[in-house]
Amino acid sequence: MPIPTAAAETVPASRLAVWGDPIAHSKSPALHAAAYQALGLDWEYTRRQVTAESFAAALGGLDATWRGLSLTMPLKEEAFRASATRDPHAELTGAVNTLLLSDRVAGFNTDVGGIVDALTEAGLDGARQVRIVGAGATAASALVAVAELGAGHVEVSARRPERAAGLVMLGERLAVPVVVRPLDQPAAAAELTVATLPGGTELAADTVASLAAAGGTLFDAAYAPWPSALATQWSGGPAVSGLGMLLHQAVRQIRIFLHGDPMVPLRDEEAVIAAMRAAL
Template identity: 75%
Template sequence: MVDQRRLAVWGDPIAHSKSPALHAAAYTVLGLDWEYGRRQVTGDAFADELGSLDESWLGLSLTMPLKEHAFRAAATHDRHAEMTGAMNTLLLGEELAGFNTDVGGIIDALAERSITEVRTARILGAGATAASALVAVAEIGAIRVDVRARRPERAAGLVELGTRLGIDVQVAPLDDAAEAVDITVATLPSGTVLAEESAARLAHGGGALFDAAYAPWPSALATTWGDGVVVSGLGMLLHQAVRQIRIFLNGDPAHVLPDEPAVIAAMRAALDHPSS
C-alpha cells in the first residue's frame, strides 16, 4: 500500500494562499514527512483533477470556487458541512469525507479575542463564507442576524439556514440603515472598498468587526472601525487549518494534535514571518 502523504490547497486564484506555509510549519513540529502544495483548479476542472489523484494523496484543502463542488463530490459530510452546503476539507480514501472547518475557525479566532458570546450579529455578504459565519455566530448564541448583500436575492439560502438554526435572519441591501449589533462579520471579497457613507453607517453600532479578508490588511472596512475590536481573517485561516490537520492526522476535527500549543505557535510564526 502506498503511504498517503501528499496534500494541497486547490482554488482559483491560488497563488496568494498562505496554507502551504501554515501546513509545512505544523508538519515540521509534528514530525510528519508530508508534502503540501497548491494547485490552481477551476470549478469546471475540479472533477477531472480529483479523479486524477493516485493513492499517494491524503487530502485537500479547498478554497473558492470549489467549496460547493467538493460538497457534491464527498460521500460523507460533517455537521458543519451539512449545515452550510459547503466544505473546505476533503479527506481522501476509499470514500471521500468532507468537512467544513471554517465554522470552527471563526469561533476559535473570536475566542482568542475573548468574544465567546453574542446575541445579535450582522453578516456582510451572501456566499459560502457567509453561511459558515451564520452557523458560527449561532453557535455562540446569536438569536438575530442581519444579512447585508449587494444582491439581497442571493441570501435566500441564509434565511432558510437561519430557520433551521432557529434564529431570525433578516436581509437588506448593503446601503440600508442598520440597527446596533454585537458583532459584524464581513465575508466580502478581499480588496472590497465600500462607499465611505456605507462603511461609516455599518461601523456605527456595528460592534466588534471580524473581517474574513486579510490581504491587504488592514482591509478598507477595518480602517473605518475606529476604536472597536477588529479581528483579522488571519485568525480564521490559522484555526481552520489546525482543524484540517486534525482531520488529516486523526480523521476528526475535534481530536487535539500532539503538543498542539507548539503547533499553533509555529503556524502563527509562519504567518508573521513568511519565507516568501
C-alpha cells in the first residue's frame, strides 16, 4: 500500500509509533525514545490503539511525515498483507511487526532475531527439545528462532490444536519436526519452554503443573505484568521474561528505521543498547 509522498521533499519523515490492541502497557515508546536520544535524532515515537478492523484505514491515513511503525497483536498478519515487500523472516512466518514507510511499504519481522538474541543472551541457545505454548504469530517467530539456534524437535501446546497446522508445515520447511498437543494434555519433556500467550493470560493450575513438570526453563514472551501468571506458577526451572526479546527486536527495528536493513549495526550500538536497557 503506497504512502502519500507529496511533502517528502519539505517535511522530514521523523514520526514513528507502535500500534496494537491493547497498547497502553507497551514499553516500546520508552525504548525507542532512549535510542533516538542516544543517536542524536529528533524523532517522535508514540503509541496508538488500533484494531485489526481499523488497521487499513489507519495506515492509509498516514502522510509523508511518517517514517515507520512497530506492530504488536493483533496487527502482525494485517501488516503482512499491507507490505509490498517482505524480509525472509516475514515471509517464513506470515507476520510483520515492522513497517518502513515510503513509496512502497516494506515489511519486516524482527521478532525472530529478537528471540534469537534474547535466548542467546540468557544462555538458552543450546536447547534441542523445545516446547512452544501458543499457536499465533509470535509462536511462528519462536519456531523459526529455535530452529536457527539448532532445535531438533519442537512440541506445540495449543488451546486449539487446529490453529497449529501452519506451524507443522513451517517446521517441515525448516526441517524441524513439530508435534502438536492440546494444551490440557500431558506434555512431553523439554529443555526449554517458550510461552507466546498474550500478557495476562491465566491457565488452569493443573495445566501449568503439567507444562512445568517437564518443561525446563521458561522463556515467556510476555513482560507486562511480570511475573506473568505462568511464571508465577512455574516450577520446572527458572523463568525468564520477554523484556530481552522486546529490547533486541527493537534494536533491529531501529536499524531498519535508520538504514532500511535489520542487519546493519547502529553507530555506537553498545551505548545505544545500554541506554535502551536503562529505560526498561
